[in-house]
């Protein structure tokens with residue numbers, strides 16, 4: 241097994257940086273459907289450009305390299321203890337090389353293990369099979385989409401859809417609702433795996449297992465195959481669209497599995513995966529652990545060209561959004577001039593701040609003067625060179641709604657004028673933006689290479705005790721583009737899309753099965 245560690249390292253790097261062929265084709269199909277020049281088309285162009293950049297530079301597609309979950313099938317007699325050790329070594333090396341973000345955090349102390357190995361991470365499952373070779377599949381599912389997983393216990397009353405009973409029609413309602421409730425927060429357009437039955441745990445496990453199916457396979461169960469087609473078609477009429485901006489592409493794949501249940505329980509569990517659907521697999525020689533073949537690499541590979549965004553922007557003939565260039569410190573007047581739909585191009589400084597920083601700033605002073613400044617909800621992948629200088633390896637936005645309890649207060653307390661994130665924020669922040677003169681800017685979730693490219697320098701870091709993703713990084717940027725989705729006049733694109741998508745969801749109230 242002398243090659244096993246190297247094979248696992250290659251599997252990790254490839255999964256983090258090179259999106260599978262079936263996923264690429266699904267994204268490409270969605271792109272064909274969006275009307276040129278719309279916000280949705282431009283966002284998808286950013287996503288596809290990012291996919292190309294990650295592939296070319298062998299760097300993470302998204303900065304959140306997720307919960308690493310290895311599913312290994314091994315012949316009888318394979319040394320699972322040794323394989324686990326080698327997987328841990330490969331994970332540590334990939335982290336040190338900037339292919340993975342340190343993502344393993346002690347739940348009680350908040351301490352980041354720094355190398356992705358810790359209590360319960362990575363997840364490794366072994367199953368024995370009768371074949372002679374080894375198969376290892378890996379999925380890297382990010383935290384933002386994981387937070388949008390949902391479990392229903394039937395019968396239930398479903399928002400917008402009414403009573404859902406213990407039958408196929410009740411299941412249909414749960415699945416449609418799961419897509420609605422994710423909105424853009426899990427970086428739509430997404431993929432869902434659904435598990436019907438089991439207990440609470442095995443139902444979720446079955447849902448996650450469905451994500452290992454190929455996007456273009458056909459369910460052998462006819463009822464479930466029909467339901468998959470139905471959900472895929474109807475979910476794409478909800479108008480949630482890329483990043484929840486509205487548009488045609490909301491769901492890219494739906495895979496449903498069923499297992500037996502207890503008479504008293506009826507669970508429907510949904511595992512939501514963002515467009516950055518990173519899962520690959522390899523078959524290995526059981527003697528030396530070398531790679532024999534790759535899974536999910538068959539069929540056409542759509543390679544997205546690097547100049548996607550510029551080309552898509554040129555197609556914007558009508559209703560081109562207004563572009564406003566801003567550089568901190570930003571005045572209240574500049575902010576009050578902005579409206580939902582404007583594109584802001586930021587030059588100069590911005591400062592990262594996510595969960596730990598927001599919590600911290602409620603009770604403490606800021607490490608720097610934040611008056612007129614821009615906060616970026618981002619936990620980047622960073623690497624230090626031999627001279628002690630930090631470099632950004634991936635830096636897309638994180639889900640902003642988690643900061644909802646703090647954001648408004650913190651903007652007022654420190655005079656912050658703009659926050660950048662993804663997925664939008666709620667009524668408390670919207671009110672604060674209006675009172676204080678602030679703006680919420682939406683960047684494209686998962687586009688970690690696209691934004692890393694705009695970062696021209698790392699001018700320092702504070703609060704490193706929170707770990708790399710949670711520290712406050714001071715970044716100098718050039719041409720960082722984001723869309724105003726919540727302004728200082730009480731407007732919120734997120735609120736509007738949520739309302740219209742709920743109305744559209746309600747069309748599917750009547751029994752179908």
Ligand SMILES: O=C(O)C[C@H](O)C(=O)O
Nearest residue numbers: 304382383384619638639
């Ligand atoms: O942790 C992150 O960087 C992002 C996260 O996956 C999210 O979608 O919010």
Ligand code: SF4
Nearest residue numbers: 302382384427514686
């Ligand atoms: S930021 Fe978006 S693309 Fe990245 S892991 Fe989170 S949900 Fe997925």
